[in-house]
Structures are given as structure tokens and as C-alpha cells.
Amino acid sequence: MSINWSEAITLPFILSVLTAIVSGVFAFIVLRRWYRARKAGKVRPHLLCWGIGLALYFTGAVSQALLALFWSPFFFGLWYWSGALAVAAWLGLGSVYLLVRRGNIARNFHMALILLSVMTLPWTLFLTPMDASVWHPGADIVTLYRDIMPREARGTVRFFSPIMNGLGTLGLVGGAIYSARLFRRKRILRHRMIGNWLIAAGGLMPALGGVFDEVGFPGYKYISLLLGAITIFIGFQIATHAPDEEAPLPAPITSPPSSSPA
Amino acid sequence: MQAFYPLMQELHNVLSRVGLLIGVVMFAAAFYIGIIRHGDVTRWFRAATYLVVALMGVSALTGLVMYASGGRPYDEVHIIYGAGAVLALPFFIFVEVTAKKRPAMGSYLWGFALMAAIIVRAIVTGGA
Numbered sequence: 322m323s324i325n326w327s328e329a330i331t332l333p334f335i336l337s338v339l340t341a342i343v344s345g346v347f348a349f350i351v352l353r354r355w356y357r358a359r360k361a362g363k364v365r366p367h368l369l370c371w372g373i374g375l376a377l378y379f380t381g382a383v384s385q386a387l388l389a390l391f392w393s394p395f396f397f398g399l400w401y402w403s404g405a406l407a408v409a410a411w412l413g414l415g416s417v418y419l420l421v422r423r424g425n426i427a428r429n430f431h432m433a434l435i436l437l438s439v440m441t442l443p444w445t446l447f448l449t450p451m452d453a454s455v456w457h458p459g460a461d462i463v464t465l466y467r468d469i470m471p472r473e474a475r476g477t478v479r480f481f482s483p484i485m486n487g488l489g490t491l492g493l494v495g496g497a498i499y500s501a502r503l504f505r506r507k508r509i510l511r512h513r514m515i516g517n518w519l520i521a522a523g524g525l526m527p528a529l530g531g532v533f534d535e536v537g538f539p540g541y542k543y544i545s546l547l548l549g550a551i552t553i554f555i556g557f558q559i560a561t562h563a564p565d566e567e568a569p570l571p572a573p574i575t576s577p578p579s580s581s582p583a
Numbered sequence: 584m585q586a587f588y589p590l591m592q593e594l595h596n597v598l599s600r601v602g603l604l605i606g607v608v609m610f611a612a613a614f615y616i617g618i619i620r621h622g623d624v625t626r627w628f629r630a631a632t633y634l635v636v637a638l639m640g641v642s643a644l645t646g647l648v649m650y651a652s653g654g655r656p657y658d659e660v661h662i663i664y665g666a667g668a669v670l671a672l673p674f675f676i677f678v679e680v681t682a683k684k685r686p687a688m689g690s691y692l693w694g695f696a697l698m699a700a701i702i703v704r705a706i707v708t709g710g711a
Binding site: 426429435436439443 | 663664667670687689
């Protein structure tokens with residue numbers, strides 16, 4: 322494999338490397354915090370989900386940087402699976418775990434997401450036809466992917482993108498709105514509200530980059546990926562601020578013992 | 584092995600359709616017990632769920648035997664859906680049996696709904 326460095330080192334490549342470094346460090350910090358809490362006997366599934374979300378962010382950014390250097394169907398599949406399917410869903414699940422304490426709803430969402438992730442990963446990597454002829458060194462993969470993958474969503478793995486992103490966005494934005502509403506009513510958990518808003522904004526920034534690309538501002542999308550990772554981490558730090566983290570959630574959002582089967 | 588292929592194919596087809604039917608019936612039962620009566624999972628319900636998992640396991644096994652003897656589904660994605668159909672229930676059984684908050688029938692609502700949807704896709708992508 323020979324790499325044409327002069328063509329491959331472009332602004333998208335540099336920003337992808339920066340995003341990978343930033344999200345990798347953040348994923349490590351969040352997952353380490355989850356691990357330490359677990360060792361101390363505390364249950365913090367939202368930290369695990371946010372950590373997985375950031376680790377997937379890192380995976381997507383690394384794959385994106387590598388795809389600027391050389392063509393690899395494996396890394397393309399990994400880039401699409403992590404970025405287009407899994408990141409928003411796992412981040413959204415973290416918010417659901419943090420805010421929805423009713424019944425086993427969050428745990429059921431968790432299992433559904435694991436099932437979808439387990440099914441879509443081999444599908445993307447091994448069963449998705451890819452047209453490598455459109456790729457070139459320094460390729461802007463965020464734009465080119467439409468020509469590399471089949472355009473038809475029906476019957477392909479692209480079918481799952483709106484489902485998983487939709488659920489993820491619902492978790493992220495719904496969580497942010499819910500915590501804001503809770504704060505307005507009860508004047509509590511201010512940190513959690515701000516943190517959730519930032520995580521929602523960070524989780525949606527890559528998608529916003531795609532929108533900017535569509536309307537003619539392609540340069541924004543790589544910066545949005547980097548800003549997204551930074552915003553998620555700041556949101557995580559604020560949402561898990563010590564006083565809020567230890568504080569139990571108020572009674573109205575906890576279900577009575579036998580009101581729900583979920 | 585080739586002599587048994589038509590039998591395996593027939594068994595695979597029948598098991599998938601029976602699995603779908605039982606999945607829908609179990610979903611309806613879970614809805615009635617969990618949503619209408621606000622009841623919890625009974626011993627019999629859990630045993631029936633394990634039976635469905637076993638049924639899906641046998642169906643997957645016949646599929647694997649057919650694949651090993653050279654048979655191929657109409658669409659390769661059938662293998663992904665097949666694995667999904669086998670895995671769907673165990674994930675939610677795990678949630679239910681380890682749930683601290685009761686009742687936990689909601690897990691089976693999720694499990695059977697997802698399993699039925701996956702089986703439908705598996706049937707569509709499997710038959711050549």
C-alpha cells in the first residue's frame with residue numbers, strides 16, 4: 322500500500338486526526354470514571370453509555386482520517402456504522418439512563434440498541450456493496466459516501482440510519498427538554514439540565530455538519546465533528562458534577578411500584 | 584447430507600413460521616398480562632419464552648446445516664436477520680430476570696415485538 326502524502330494531508334484529514342485525539346481522550350476519561358464508580362459499588366450506566374458513544378466517535382474519526390490516506394472497505398464500513406448509526410443512539414441512551422428511572426425502560430432500550438448494533442455491524446462491514454472507484458487520496462468521505470454506498474435505503478443497512486439516529490436524537494433532545502422542564506418546575510438539578518443540553522448539542526453537531534454540507538457550506542462539517550466531541554465532554558463534566566451526581570432524582574419521575582410493566 | 588436437504592429446508596421454513604405465530608401470540612399475552620392487568624411475569628410465561636428461544640435455536644441450527652451443505656439464502660442479509668431472531672429474546676430475558684423493579688413484563692413486550700419483526704424480515708430475505 323503506497324500513500325501519496327502530499328495529496329492525502331488536507332484540512333479534513335488534520336481535523337479528523339484532532340477529533341480522534343480529543344474524542345479518544347474524552348472516551349478514556351468517561352469510561353475510567355464509570356469503571357471506578359463500578360468498583361466502588363455504584364451503578365452508573367449513563368457513564369458507560371456516554372463512554373461507549375465517545376469511543377464510537379473516536380472510532381469514526383480514526384476511520385475518517387485513515388480513509389483520507391488509503392481506501393479500505395473495512396474502515397469505510399466502520400466509519401459509516403459508528404458515525405451514521407451508533408454514536409447518536411448510544412449518547413441518547415446515556416441521557417435516557419440518567420433521566421428515565423421509571424420501570425426498566427432504559428434497560429430495555431439498552432438491550433434493543435445492543436441487538437441493533439450487533440446486527441448492523443457485520444451487515445455494514447461484510448454485506449454492504451461499496452464502489453471504491455470514486456475514492457481518491459485526501460477524499461472528503463462525508464460527501465463521497467453517497468456515491469460509495471447504494472443510494473437505495475430499502476433493504477440495505479442505510480434503512481437503520483433514521484431509526485437509530487431518530488431514537489438517539491429523541492433520547493438526546495428529549496432528555497435535554499425533560500431536564501430543562503424539571504429544572505423550571507422544581508429549581509433543582511441545574512447542572513444536569515445544562516449538561517444534557519450540551520450533550521444533545523454535541524451529539525447533533527455531526528448531523529448539523531451534514532446539513533451545512535447540503536446547503537453549500539462543506540467546510541463546516543469537519544469542524545462540527547471536532548466541536549461536537551468537545552461539547553459532549555463539557556456536557557458530561559457538567560451533568561455529572563458532584564452534587565448532582567450524588568443527589569437522588571425527585572419523586573415525580575419515579576414510578577409507583579406497580580404502575581408500569583415496562 | 585444432500586438427501587436431507589429438502590427435509591432441512593422444510594423444517595427451517597415451518598419453524599420460522601411457527602416461531603412468528605407464537606411470537607405474536609406471546610406478545611398479545613404479554614400485553615394482556617402486563618398492560619391490561621398490570622401483572623408480572625409468571626413461571627409459565629417464562630417457561631414458554633424459553634421454549635420459543637429453543638425453537639429459534641433449532642431453526643438457526645437447521646439454517647447453519649443447510650449453509651454448510653452449500654445452500655444459500657435468497658439474500659445474504661438473511662443470516663443477519665436469522666442471528667437477530669435467535670438473539671432478540673435472550674437480551675430481554677436477561678433484563679427481566681435481573682430486574683429489581685417489578686413488574687417487568689415490558690421486557691417481553693419489547694422482546695417479542697422485535698423478534699416478530701426480525702422473523703418477518705428473515706422470511707422475506709430467506710426464501711428463494
